[in-house]
Amino acid sequence: MRVPAWTAAGWTRHAATAAGLTALSVVAYLLLKGVQGDRGQVVLLVVVWAIALTGLNLITGLGGYPSLAHVSFFGGGAYLSAYLLGKGLPMALCALLAVGGTMLAGLVVALVFSRTRGQYFAIGTMFFTAVTNLVLTNAADVTGGPNGRPVDLGFSLDTTLVLLAASLGLSLGAFYALSRSRFGDRLRAIREDEDLAQHVGVPTARVMLIAMVVSSAFGAWAGVLFAQYNGVIAPSQFTFVQGFLMLVAIGLGGGGRLLAPLVGSAVVIGFTQLIKLGPGVSQIVLGVLFILVTLLVPNGILGGITALRRRPRPTAPDVPAPAPARAKEVAS
């Protein structure tokens, strides 16, 4: 599954990944800085989503659990930091408390739902997001109600841009490290067959719990940065439809793959923001696309590309080529 970390080939691979992610951060910064207007907004959203979705890629991508709660963690970071800033706390402390507070919420959600299986998990996290949205809409004295609330400037615009660009590379780097650790293997084992994972000794509930809490941190931090850039936040940005679109992004990108959050965000944001097809149409197209990808290319766009690239090449004589897609069907 993963490249052994302590071999020369492993280190070359890690170094190349680190270099690639650094380059990605630099490109992201240049784009954030250089692109203006509507398109600038698109770049921002893609970067913010990619940071947030890196967390979702742990639970849903590696672990195979469809979490609809992620958008609430995203919103939690945004609202908590905005509220604390409004109380006059210094920005760094606000960010820390917002991320910490959201992780605490993530822990509670995980304690309730990490022992439930796929379908219940989807229903439960969906409901959690619906209730969170209900609170954001109704607790008007804290959240500003349905029309949202302004966010005080905590970071200068340039600081926010630097943080966004750096966080993109660092988040993906953290995911790379996690997915190559035993933690990543355990999550993959849960996705393949949770009962079997338990019976080889994986404490599945605890692994899911940790994944959920860690993922909420990514979501919350992305929310903090989003609030800083946007200057205003509203419940309509954190509905369960948004939560579902996050899931769509991971599915389209290719769950569990390093760049899935980035590719998925680009496709989803691109469809909803760039292409003006009239109300609803872009979401219909996304829905159809998502179902087609789920049915036809279970490993998403990135998985599909890998499979295509591998096909024409003859396999090396004594190394049997891994055949993920086919093998999975045989097993199920």
Next chain:
Amino acid sequence: MTALLTVDNVVKRYGGLAAVDGVSFTLDAGGVLGLIGPNGSGKTTLLGVLAGTHDPTAGTVTLDGRVASGRGAHRAVRAGIARTFQTTRLFGTWTLRDSLRLARGEVKGRTSAASDDDIADLLGLDGLLDRPCGALTSAAQRLAMIALALATGPRVLLLDEPAVGMDTGESAALAAAVRRVADRLGVAVVVVDHNMHFLMPLADRVLVMAAGAVLAAGTPEEIRADEAVIASYLGGA
């Protein structure tokens, strides 16, 4: 000397229905216990209680004097009880070697498992370690499931209909492999199977279950001769 595995009056109820109704037995290291009985007699449920898949409603399973039941599957595995399933279950897209490494990592420091190559050797899986599990033949997949269980370094191995879907030659090879596991690794084995030609020569002792309770227990020869068993289950076999 006390037995390795002690099953004491285990009961498992679903609602009003007792799937397992007060089963007790003991098993020593290196012993092979055959578990037979008609469909619905509670064999698989009992296996599930032993493996931590199900919590018992009453009674305990102790391994080396420590209670191992009712604490979840992963703790049972860490205590030294591993199982396989009736239907083939493997991490289909992984290679067998990767699967074994995961299992080994989960019990690190608690038990010592045989090496990958030793396990492959015992089970006759040489040369198949680096193939994706999903691409193995169905007989090899059944053995791979046992390999996965052995990688957790178990002291008790529970096999749920391991010979299902195998032809005579394959099930004979399986029986030999299970015997090797018991003899060389000193693992106590519990085997559930319907195939008497497979089970009877393999088992040291046989437990016959009916309606959740133990109907008879003894050596394969004694069981063959037991009239109650013949009437209720073996029929003309």
Next chain:
Amino acid sequence: MIQVLVNGVFLGCLFAVVAVGLTLVYGVMEVPNFAHAGVIVLAAYTTWSVSHAGAPFAVAALAGIACGGLVSVLTEVLAYRWIITRPAAAPAVALGLLLILQNVALRLYGGEGRSLDTPYDTVLLKAGSVSLPGVKAALIVLAVLSLVALHLLLSRTSLGRAMRAVAQDREAAAMLGIPMRRQYSLAFLIAGLLGGVAAVAYGPTFQVSPYMADDVLLSAFVVVVLGGLGSVWGAVAGGLVLGVVEGLGAAYVSAAYQSAFGFLILVLILVLRPGGLRSTNARRVA
């Protein structure tokens, strides 16, 4: 107090009708049918547009119910059928369908709410201090009628018996020679018709909009979890319990957080009985 209970029963009937549709589909196909909300929305809009075009309300209602059945079967034929061997993909496909159906409604009818007028709008039943508007009474009547009809179908006809067999054990049913595809379509048809009934019955009390069914769907899922996935009578009983709880919560705590009380119940079930739920799952897998 009695007024609150009556409101709770109204909500409960609504939840039950929606939840029975969900649990039927879950029973035969093991799909959490999030798209059911989209079916309800389209059925409600169909009723609205037929009635708006001048047809009598009864015709419009029938058109809406038929539309619900049709759309529901379409989701099965076009999407769910293809993932029958991959239950893990079911939530994703269901949510994709929901996105499509809601946005089709948005595209066709716009985002603003429409109000559905019925001949019994102005009726108000009164018994002492308790009053019940005609639309709510109609919903209770419709719900009871359709659930009784469903009960007769499941218990008295061979079609219904076959469906119960499929819900019990898919493999065994297939071995008995029950045509599985027809059962799947039938479950979705019944679920869709019930969704249509729900839409016609509660459209008039709320507004018809693309997102009108979201809250009801979530509550209905809680009902399904409460009553046990795949159990029709569990869904009816669970629906009434949840309806009364949400009704009480809305009356005595806060109306804005009505659906949150459903969530509390869900959390409570999952905290108290994860083992029970887990064992249903384990049985399904093993």
